[in-house]
Amino acid sequence: SFIYIQRWKYCLQSTTTILDAVCEHCTNLRYFECDAEIGSTEQLTSVFTSSPFLETIIIRNKRILLNINELLEQVKLIRLCYLELEGPMKFSSEALDTFLRRSKPPLYTFVLINSQCFEDEHLEVLLQHLSGTLCKIDLKGTHKRLSKDLRNQTRQVVKDFYYKTMDRAA
Numbered sequence: 001s002f003i004y005i006q007r008w009k010y011c012l013q014s015t016t017t018i019l020d021a022v023c024e025h026c027t028n029l030r031y032f033e034c035d036a037e038i039g040s041t042e043q044l045t046s047v048f049t050s051s052p053f054l055e056t057i058i059i060r061n062k063r064i065l066l067n068i069n070e071l072l073e074q075v076k077l078i079r080l081c082y083l084e085l086e087g088p089m090k091f092s093s094e095a096l097d098t099f100l101r102r103s104k105p106p107l108y109t110f111v112l113i114n115s116q117c118f119e120d121e122h123l124e125v126l127l128q129h130l131s132g133t134l135c136k137i138d139l140k141g142t143h144k145r146l147s148k149d150l151r152n153q154t155r156q157v158v159k160d161f162y163y164k165t166m167d168r169a170a
Contacts, residue, residue, distance in 0.1 A: 001031035019043040023050055030079075035060035041071040048075040055079050061087040062114075072099040080105035086113035093121035100129035108133055114141040114166075120150050127157055136160040 029051035072095040
């Protein structure tokens with residue numbers, strides 16, 4: 001397991017140093033949690049590539065916009081059960097589709113907090129690939145609204161579905 005939480009002030013350099021050390025010395029992680037300022041997806045890609053049996057990933061990167069398309073397209077995590085992303089991360093539905101097709105993870109929980117990019121196409125990809133395994137989708141503080149029909153469809157497939165935009169609950 002790896003848990004790193006920057007408490008008082010975010011420091012990009014310390015995160016870089018720690019993630020480099022994790023890559024080098026902590027292969028085959030099953031649990032990864034990082035609440036810190038992450039400046040590059042290259043570091044995360046290296047950590048996830050060196051730990052293909054990750055079961056839980058929690059990333060909280062609240063200040064720096066991260067485009068994780070390349071990360072999703074490169075890593076293969078066949079045992080991923082829990083994925084939580086918080087902060088201004090950007091990824092396309094195509095990159096999510098590629099990740100889910102390649103990994104075929106038994107993902108049962110997907111949590112996304114303060115997403116600026118998540119929209120109907122992303123939710124459709126999740127439902128398409130994970131309809132048999134996904135038990136919980138938690139979307140808090142999304143910037144874009146999801147269609148009512150798709151939300152209703154999701155509630156029929158996923159027993160625990162929570163959705164709240166930046167302005168109000170739906």
